[in-house]
Amino acid sequence: MIAKINIQTTLQNGITKLGNCYFSPPFKVMNITEDKKSNHLNLMLMNSSPGF
Numbered sequence: 160m161i162a163k164i165n166i167q168t169t170l171q172n173g174i175t176k177l178g179n180c181y182f183s184p185p186f187k188v189m190n191i192t193e194d195k196k197s198n199h200l201n202l203m204l205m206n207s208s209p210g211f
Contacts, residue, residue: 175198185206187207
């Protein structure tokens with residue numbers, strides 16, 4: 160299995176935002192930024208593969 164992750168961010172008005180995001184199994188990427196006006200980006204990378 161070949162798994163891929165591609166995360167691109169953008170800077171808009173001093174705020175880092177998630178641009179283009181691609182992932183293939185077993186990975187998942189979730190934007191967990193609570194305050195959308197905050198100047199930083201919080202991402203959670205999840206892996207559903209056992210033993211990795």
